[in-house]
Amino acid sequence: MPDHLSWLKNLHIEVVVFDLGNVIIPVDFAKTTKAFITLGGKQASELYHHAGQNYLFEELERGEVSRKEFLDRVRPILNHASDAEIVEAWNAMLSHIDLSTFEYLDKLRPRYRTYILSNINTYHAEWVAKAMRSASSEQDISQYFDHVFYSHEIGHRKPENRAWQIIVEQKGIDPKKTLFIDDKEINIEAAKALGFIALHWNPSSDIRSVVDILLPS
Known part of the structure; x- marks a missing residue:
């Protein structure tokens, strides 16, 4: 049992x-920044980065x-790049998914209800869907969780309170009995303020360790 998770x-x-x-899917934001610079030069260097992304994103x-x-x-x-070039650069931060991770997380059900709450856009959601189909033609991300809440579909993104409130209202969950896991501290603090149990995740860790903690041996 990892010591930093034993409190759970x-x-x-x-x-x-x-x-x-x-948390579940690896993301390398530097790759998109580099791809944008390749297309647009130095003027594109601040177009997007994880810590302070442009309001457009x-x-x-x-x-x-x-x-x-x-x-x-x-x-x-981006020097008037084509649609395909822009989308390729925007998706450069995404490389692969590990279907076995989703299968492992699915072990939490039915003992726990599980949800995804992701700040995501239509392009990246499309990439995830295609990657899931590539990994297994019959699989979709929604099959591994009770519901998937994507920010571009619900109209709110973390750390906006409304993002969590939508889950509470639609699914009737109790924040005090809900574990929220995210890699950004600003989202963790927002969740705590709403009464959630919050775990600040290190992207270098294996999320499957949470399953091992929560399920009885």
Whole structure:
């Protein structure tokens, strides 16, 4: 049992809410920054980075801008690159999924209700769907969780309170009995303020260790 997770054993947890990127699926934000620079030079160096992304990307994650509008707004900064070039650069941060991780997390059910709450956009959601189908033609991410909440579909992104409130209202969960796992401290603090049990995740760790803690041996 990892020492930093042992405290979970003493809690009354009924629900687990996972972030997706850098918790279940690896994400390398530097690859997208590098790809944008390749397309647009130095002027594109600050277009996107994990710590302080451009407001346009936050709007995309809320579903507030269309795919066409997104492409048209970043194109001038990227030397008028083609749609395909921009999408390829934007998706560069994503490399692979491990289907066995999803299968392992699925062991938590039915003892626990499990959900995904992810700040994600239509392009990356599409990439995830294709990657899942590539890993297994019959599988979809929604098959491994009780519900998947994507920010671009619910119109709110973490750390906005409304993102968590939607889960509470739709699924009737009790934050005090819900473990929320995320790799960004700002989201962890927001969840704690709403009464959730929150675990700040290190992306270098294996999320399957949480399953080992929560399930009796």
